[in-house]
Amino acid sequence: MDASQKKLTEANLTVGYVAKRSGVKVSTLHFYETKHLIRSWRNNGNQRRYKPDVLRRVAVIKAAQAMGITLDEIKNTLATLPDNRTPTKQDWSALSKHWQAQLDEQITHMQRLRDRVDGCIGCGCLSLKSCPIYNKDDHLGDKESGAVLLNSELILV
């Protein structure tokens, strides 16, 4: 029985093992702990020990980050997981739905943005009178030529 097997059957993982398995540095795990994204307890020698579900938590954190979600938001969402017991299939599933909705939103936002970029930057009209997009839906008080960004929506005027 090798070291990692032993750790796994005992279900208390060392920080080095978790780092290796989850692909993050030990310092990152320390950092996440100070941010209350993960938890550990200590052995007699004051070393951290983790339950195996920390691996899933870290994977979820990384996936959420890849979606552009901040650690603070991630912490809030992870907080919806049960405190007293190991998360179940249903718990993770609920989380998944949450991320999924967020991703859908982002994708939609990106698509709108892409279309705007296509329409407005691509248009390249460079002046108010000749901009078909601007002339189609005119709602800016200021009629000078130029460009503005309103609420993350690109508008060239």
Add this chain to the structure above:
Amino acid sequence: MDASQKKLTEANLTVGYVAKRSGVKVSTLHFYETKHLIRSWRNNGNQRRYKPDVLRRVAVIKAAQAMGITLDEIKNTLATLPDNRTPTKQDWSALSKHWQAQLDEQITHMQRLRDRVDGCIGCGCLSLKSCPIYNKDDHLGDKESGAVLLNSELILV
């Protein structure tokens, strides 16, 4: 003729005007200038003056940032604009194509990620033997239960 009209017909804009029109702070324009994202010249009193196309540049910078593109990458792309003359419709259009491709890539990435999250986190199997997704496409050497993130692809094992 009010102040902004005067500035526009003279085609040299003050930093305050550009800030107001583009929706960023004066300090941000200073900052962008140190990063070579925008340019200005100085009047007799050492104050910045801008050509009107700076408004479009700033709008493009903001739009690109909203896509998750870094200022460094934006600078590189903006560098493809002509140095010697004011960008034309064709110039901006080329830029647009560049962003659009990037956005398409990101959207695809997000969609794949969402599907993974749906499939893998949502699956919630919590163990190797029962994970249909893992069992379908098994390419990890390590067969212990847990979770890893490989190349931004979420994989639970």
Add this chain to the structure above:
DNA sequence: AGTTGACCTCAATATAACTTGAGGTTTTAA
């Protein structure tokens, strides 16, 4: 001509998300 608002520079501060390093302890394994 004088006051007020806009501008200037440069240094410091802010936030997120980590990383690095120093100095010391614990665990593991030959």
Add this chain to the structure above:
DNA sequence: TTAAAACCTCAAGTTATATTGAGGTCAACT
């Protein structure tokens, strides 16, 4: 049993992207 590897804490450093403030100048209106 002892040396190496892994761990500990705490402070400082890092990168990106700005923002704020101090101390001083310039421009615009009355």
